[in-house]
Amino acid sequence: MSVERIPLAGVIGSPIAHSKSPLLHGHWLKTLGIKGHYIPMDVAPEDLENVLRTLPRMGFVGVNITVPHKEAAMRIADQVTDRATLIGAVNTLIFREDGKIHADNTDGYGFIENLRQNAPDWNPAAGPAAVLGAGGAARAVVASLLDAGVPEILISNRTRARAEALKQDFGTRVSVVEWVQAGNMLEQAATVVNTTSLGMLGKPELRVPLDGLQKGALVTDLVYNPLQTRLLREAEDMGCVTVDGLGMLIHQAVPGFERWFGQRPVVDAATRAVLLR
Template sequence: MTKAFVVGHPIKHSRSPLIHGHWLKAYGLDGSYERIDVAPVDFGEFLSGFHAQGYAGGNVTLPHKEMAFLGVARRTQRAQRVGAVNTLWVEDGVLWGDNTDALGFIGNLDATLGIGWEQDVETALVLGAGGAARAVVAGLQDRPLKRIFVANRTGLKAEDLARDLRPGSSVPIETAAWEALGRVVPHAQLIVNTTSLGMAGQPPLAIDLSRAPRNAVVADIVYVPLETPLLAAAAAQNLRTVDGLGMLLHQAVPGFRRWFGVTPEVTPDLRALILADLEAST
């Protein structure tokens, strides 16, 4: 039996076991996927020992993604660009790390908007400069956009992100002052919130979408609530919206394929399963 895991601290609210458990059952595979709570002080020991405990690999969530990046022996190019690891496996005795958040974000856009959506997007505006923002920007760099703006309440973090991700990309990355978002919004055909603003228990994201292009898409990686105040404001302006649940589902695909040898599909049934769990927990 193949065993995999998600490791974090705390971890009890992770929905990854529900996602992978659904796929294991759907494809009739002999495997397991479990939550493992590991405190930061013990993570290095866990990282070096999980394979000996019979695990093929697993997912890494907060607060361990940066520690996993530093602790693996080899990293994919994606993980190197993002500076964080969320997927682990052992290959020929070597511990590898990948970051599938970029694939999850882009996969969600492809599934929601349709293949070729980027043909209508010249400029993207990414709000935030943390790990999730780095993954989103890295994913967008693989599409033929003209430019990407990054805005963060702490401007220096936006500058750091732009500096780190500019090399090797044909898509220019520029920074925008948080106070000057009103000057960027009219030029952005894609607006992405990667901050915690709008999440349950957090203040809403204050941004005026009334001057956004009529064909603009507004995406939020937050999925609790599923319709954030930002997405509600976008819908009120008749703009297309993309919620954050799809990113969670699509980022899980590469790891499952790596550990269990089957490429799973993100289906309406899976989405309905996770939505039901979200509703039951609120």
């Protein structure tokens, strides 16, 4: 007689106690009536490979990967998707039945789906996008914006070298703007994205001048604590369409959940409410 195994998944980072992923996946498991569990795991960098090789033998079907392991997990994986390779980091691992670790990055997918759900009239081809920041999140955003059909991306980062490295990887549709000139690039932008941690609770404010924002431009912030950042507040006052960062966190989780547990979860008001409690 075959015994039904309860599928296990989780999120690996260090620290991990702040992660909202267990709440999110727990909500979906419950609403879909799936017998499964999603567990936060604090794993030190030197233990990562050992842990990833052991989890499948314990009934794990996959895990999310967060800071500081997103690059290291990519090197450990047996197979990496093209988009994750381009971004240079992974956030979703699938443990296959043959024992192989399949790695993907769903951040860009989550970013675009959040815009499509919360700004359905957004047209990527309407004009250039201005991106603040050049870290891992920015790479995922740039890849997905180019894929969606944005004609040109202007990128500005406090450390110019990181922005230049990003331009080198993504090619001629990306231009670098000095951080002191970041406000100027908003004047021609149809889409504006903050991928930095500036404006987050406990971090310095985003000091980029916003008077160049175009009325009707789409402005989004990956920061979701607070939900309404100064950038979003001021953009709204100037007649821009604004989308907060919480939806990206939710949407990026959908592909992993579907692969691990066999059902596609719905992103609705109840899902958001669970994370805002």
